[in-house]
Amino acid sequence: MSSSRRSNRLVLVAVATAVVFLLWHTTGHADVSRFGRSFAEMGERGFLQGAQSPFAASGSRPPFVRLSPDSMPNTVWVKGLPGFNYFENLYLHNGTFYAVVTDPEAVPEVAQIMSDFPDDDGSTHRPAQADRWEVLVQGRDDLSVLGQVAVVKSGISMFFNDEKGKNSVSFLKHYFHFRLNSRPGEVFLGAWRVLTTAGERELPARLMYRTTPDDWRDHAGLTSWFQQSVMPNTAIEEASIWEDRAKSGMTFLFDKITITDRWAAHAKGEHPKYWNKMTADLFMLDAPMGWMEPLRQSMETLALTEGCDVHRKDRNVPVVTYINRQLTGRRLLAADHEGLMEAMEGLHEQGVIEFVDAQMETKSRIEQFCMALRSDVIMGVHGNGLSHALWMKPGSAMIEVSVAWFSRTKFSADPFRSCTLDYAMIGELMRHDYYAIHNDTVLTPDKWSRPDGWSIGQNQGFHGSYIPVHGPFMADLIREIAAKRR
Numbered sequence: 001m002s003s004s005r006r007s008n009r010l011v012l013v014a015v016a017t018a019v020v021f022l023l024w025h026t027t028g029h030a031d032v033s034r035f036g037r038s039f040a041e042m043g044e045r046g047f048l049q050g051a052q053s054p055f056a057a058s059g060s061r062p063p064f065v066r067l068s069p070d071s072m073p074n075t076v077w078v079k080g081l082p083g084f085n086y087f088e089n090l091y092l093h094n095g096t097f098y099a100v101v102t103d104p105e106a107v108p109e110v111a112q113i114m115s116d117f118p119d120d121d122g123s124t125h126r127p128a129q130a131d132r133w134e135v136l137v138q139g140r141d142d143l144s145v146l147g148q149v150a151v152v153k154s155g156i157s158m159f160f161n162d163e164k165g166k167n168s169v170s171f172l173k174h175y176f177h178f179r180l181n182s183r184p185g186e187v188f189l190g191a192w193r194v195l196t197t198a199g200e201r202e203l204p205a206r207l208m209y210r211t212t213p214d215d216w217r218d219h220a221g222l223t224s225w226f227q228q229s230v231m232p233n234t235a236i237e238e239a240s241i242w243e244d245r246a247k248s249g250m251t252f253l254f255d256k257i258t259i260t261d262r263w264a265a266h267a268k269g270e271h272p273k274y275w276n277k278m279t280a281d282l283f284m285l286d287a288p289m290g291w292m293e294p295l296r297q298s299m300e301t302l303a304l305t306e307g308c309d310v311h312r313k314d315r316n317v318p319v320v321t322y323i324n325r326q327l328t329g330r331r332l333l334a335a336d337h338e339g340l341m342e343a344m345e346g347l348h349e350q351g352v353i354e355f356v357d358a359q360m361e362t363k364s365r366i367e368q369f370c371m372a373l374r375s376d377v378i379m380g381v382h383g384n385g386l387s388h389a390l391w392m393k394p395g396s397a398m399i400e401v402s403v404a405w406f407s408r409t410k411f412s413a414d415p416f417r418s419c420t421l422d423y424a425m426i427g428e429l430m431r432h433d434y435y436a437i438h439n440d441t442v443l444t445p446d447k448w449s450r451p452d453g454w455s456i457g458q459n460q461g462f463h464g465s466y467i468p469v470h471g472p473f474m475a476d477l478i479r480e481i482a483a484k485r486r
Contacts, residue, residue: 061152061154061255062152063151063152064152065150065152066148067146067147067150067251069143072100072138072143073089073100074100074101074102074138075088075091075098075099075100075101076088077099077106077107079194079197079198079285080108080112081194081281082108082111082264082267082269082281083112083260083262083263083266083268083269083278084190084191084193084259084260084265084282085108085112085113085258086194086198086257086258087099087256087259088255088256089253090257091150091252091254092245092251092252092254093145093146093147093250093251093252094246094249095131095242095245095246096130096131096132096133096134097132097133097259098134098135098136098146099133099136100136100138100143100146101135101136101138102137102138102139104135104137107135109127110133111127111264111267111268112268113128113259113264114128114133114259114261115128115261115262115263115264116128116129116132117163118163125263125267127267146251147249147250149250150251150253151250151251151252151253152253153205153206153253153254153255154205154255155202155204155205155206155255155256156200156202156256156257156258157204157205157207157208157254157256157257158206158207158257158260159208159257159259159260160208160209160260161210161259161260161261161262162187162209162260162261186262186279187260187262188260189282189390190265190278190279191258192291192292192295193285193287193429194285195258196287196288196294197285197286197287197291200256201293202294203231203234203294203295204231204234205233205234206234206235206237207234207236207237209238209239210239210242211239222365225365229302230295230302231298262278265278265281266278270284275425277425279425280425282425282429283425283428283429287429289394289395289431290394292390292391292430296391299391300373302366302369303366303369303370303373306366306370308366308367308370308373308374309370309374310370310373310374312374313354314351314354317351317353317354317482317486318353318354318376318377318481318482319354319375319376319377320344320347320353320354320355320375320377320482321371321375321377321378321388322340322344322356322357322358323358323378323379323380323381323383323386323388324337324357324358324359324380325381325383325385326359327359327361328361328383330381330382330383330465330467331465332381332401332467333466333468333469336467336468336471337469339469339471339472340474341357341471342471343471343472343474343475344475346475347475347478352479353478353482356375358371360385360388369388369391371388372388372389372390372391373391373392375388375392376393376396376482376485377396377397377398377399377481377482377485378396378399379399379400380399380400380401381400381401382400382401382402382423386423386426387423389423389426389427389430389432394430394431394432395431395432395433396433396485397434397481398423398426398427398432398434399435399437399477400423400435400436401437401467402437402467403438403467403468424445433481435477435481437469437474437477438468439469439470439473440469440470440473
């Protein structure tokens, strides 16, 4: 019986197969390819005739573009400063960036864009050579080096040209250099500032490193945390991907890309030489008031998800956060710290301010940023914690307390001319009210910079544990600042 049933099933399968075969031929579909469409229906580009590209439905750009002399997208230098440059339609082939233009004068000189491999001690970088950067002029130069097709890399790319030399490391191996701090913000912050000045608000699609992970990851893991949490959809591309692109033999077209180069900024910038900071020219870019908002909103969403309340407890009482460094080497005199705490707690009890005493090293990362997001005023001794001012609302206030040593320096007899007040630049970039304090005095810019524009470096006592501050003076200052922010 079972044998008979199996025979019947085999007969049915054979009949069904024959019917399908006959229908296939009689309906004219014998020429349909194994992909389900006839070759007659397919255009030469591989899309159905009369149909849209599969990428059109999603609104995304096709991943390939044909490079013919009459239709090749031209490179456009959109915005920038020495060391920070934003381009549209920049090409990459075999490890070399190519700007394809009709007017070579429309692109800055290479010395303002990119540097070469560092010398043995890592301190000297000449401008990039032809193996890193080249300008091709339409109608004059041979464009065949780029081939006939390019892979399109859509979205904003950020390329960082820092790398370690034979006997040196790059400056990326520090979260506060790469990202947010007193340098300030260095490579990422500068690139972001240029983008927002050009009208961009989209978070980057990819961060591109020429160097290896061991050269850009900081020991505390903060850079990785920032990249994976605040920019969770941003791809991180390291040296291995850079090498793979070069070895592939393909050309890549970046529709939006920034190139950041520390040494170009120092060599060709106007103010970096005075401050020894590559970002010292960023204030020259007229960025919108809310240029940090896309990043701030992402950070706020993360903090809110964890339960952070970014609002004031009382809508009329400003939040003053004190970055308490008394567990670190660079700190206030113990008695002065106690005097400051007494003064601030007094204002808190009077309802003038909501006072937050924050020892950041005891807080989780999200707790730290939550405090910054809800603060109207941040104050503290010079140190990395003041970089949280970047996450405050534009137009907030920041107070930096620093030491001054009372002996003649080689620059001036003025005792205040010994301050390194890096965070003044963050204050200016964020349009915060910035106050530099020594004990019971507000230091105006002429007190912490030389007449010739050069900044004053770190002198004796800068990292000491005996930095003074006068509590009653600070109470009066905070009362005045708070009154403006009710």
